[in-house]
Amino acid sequence: MQNLLAEYHDKLSRNNYKLTSQRKDILTVLINNKEQHFSVEDLYNEVKKINPNVGLATIYRNLELFCRLNITHMLEFESDYKHYELISEDDHHHHLICMNCDKIIEFNDEDLIEFEDRLAKDYDFDMVKHYIKFYGYCNDCQNSDDKELK
Amino acid sequence: MQNLLAEYHDKLSRNNYKLTSQRKDILTVLINNKEQHFSVEDLYNEVKKINPNVGLATIYRNLELFCRLNITHMLEFESDYKHYELISEDDHHHHLICMNCDKIIEFNDEDLIEFEDRLAKDYDFDMVKHYIKFYGYCNDCQNSDDKELK
DNA sequence: TTGAATGCAAAGGATTTGCAAGCCC
DNA sequence: GGGCTTGCAAATCCTTTGCATTCAA
Numbered sequence: 001m002q003n004l005l006a007e008y009h010d011k012l013s014r015n016n017y018k019l020t021s022q023r024k025d026i027l028t029v030l031i032n033n034k035e036q037h038f039s040v041e042d043l044y045n046e047v048k049k050i051n052p053n054v055g056l057a058t059i060y061r062n063l064e065l066f067c068r069l070n071i072t073h074m075l076e077f078e079s080d081y082k083h084y085e086l087i088s089e090d091d092h093h094h095h096l097i098c099m100n101c102d103k104i105i106e107f108n109d110e111d112l113i114e115f116e117d118r119l120a121k122d123y124d125f126d127m128v129k130h131y132i133k134f135y136g137y138c139n140d141c142q143n144s145d146d147k148e149l150k
Numbered sequence: 151m152q153n154l155l156a157e158y159h160d161k162l163s164r165n166n167y168k169l170t171s172q173r174k175d176i177l178t179v180l181i182n183n184k185e186q187h188f189s190v191e192d193l194y195n196e197v198k199k200i201n202p203n204v205g206l207a208t209i210y211r212n213l214e215l216f217c218r219l220n221i222t223h224m225l226e227f228e229s230d231y232k233h234y235e236l237i238s239e240d241d242h243h244h245h246l247i248c249m250n251c252d253k254i255i256e257f258n259d260e261d262l263i264e265f266e267d268r269l270a271k272d273y274d275f276d277m278v279k280h281y282i283k284f285y286g287y288c289n290d291c292q293n294s295d296d297k298e299l300k
Numbered sequence: 301t302t303g304a305a306t307g308c309a310a311a312g313g314a315t316t317t318g319c320a321a322g323c324c325c
Numbered sequence: 326g327g328g329c330t331t332g333c334a335a336a337t338c339c340t341t342t343g344c345a346t347t348c349a350a
Contacts, residue, residue, distance in 0.1 A: 173330070
């Protein structure tokens with residue numbers, strides 16, 4: 001955790017950004033909840049627990065910055081607000097989204113690497129990251145009659 | 151094209167929605183531009199060419215409906231508005247997105263089916279569709295110095 | 301010290317909503 | 326004819342911006 005914060009501090013410095021106390025607080029919340037993704041509002045509320053004076057605009061401005069620096073990335077789930085989470089290098093981390101109850105199942109998988117390599121070669125594309133969303137019905141909802149779509 | 155429109159008409163009827171002239175116009179534009187994805191504004195402008203009296207809210211309301219019925223789906227590209235396009239059954243259709251120039255390269259691939267099948271089994275998830283976005287640098291931008299991130 | 305970063309509040313802009321009028325089935 | 330749809334315009338709400346103040350380096 002100290003490691004990660006130091007690493008992000010470095011990256012900010014290298015790109016001529018300062019590690020303000022607000023940035024430190026935002027990163028701390030993200031680091032302490034690596035497995036979670038936050039809406040801006042939720043993140044704002046968490047950071048306020050550490051620093052009650054932080055402004056919402058600061059959260060927006062810094063998430064934008066962190067995404068630009070590849071410290072965080074944005075997740076978009078249809079019919080919902082944007083969410084953000086830390087990028088972790090060795091994490092192949094994707095989502096199964098239930099079209100009925102909107103449940104989000106997270107999973108990790110290494111098998112896409114091969115596929116990705118071939119793709120990078122075929123399209124001469126320098127691959128940095130990928131986001132994959134699978135839509136369908138979770139096991140709770142597979143027999144439900146609520147689903148539209150007859 | 152008649153086929154597709156009739157099919158969508160059926161699906162609307164089966165779910166107790168009417169095929170209004172506005173819905174027909176919207177679907178017609180989408181069908182005639184299957185390979186394109188539209189922002190709401192762009193779609194609005196196209197539909198106005200057919201029916202100048204259509205309202206913007208109608209476009210929003212119907213795209214929401216069409217997505218709910220799995221006639222269209224929403225594409226989200228970071229730092230941009232939402233886009234929409236028709237869903238075509240047999241299309242495995244994904245995007246490579248350049249992080250420098252924002253170029254979007256579309257590609258089709260069948261290789262993910264196997265992966266997807268395993269996943270569906272592992273998580274007892276009834277898979278309907280998947281969207282995959284790869285981020286990186288296109289060949290024009292690979293040697294550019296503009297990229298941040300030192 | 302000094303330009304970058306923040307907080308606040310106001311502005312912006314995409315999307316949604318209320319309601320009377322219109323239209324599909 | 327009846328109720329779903331539409332058009333219009335106003336409202337909503339997430340996000341951005343301007344500006345004076347504060348702060349990291």
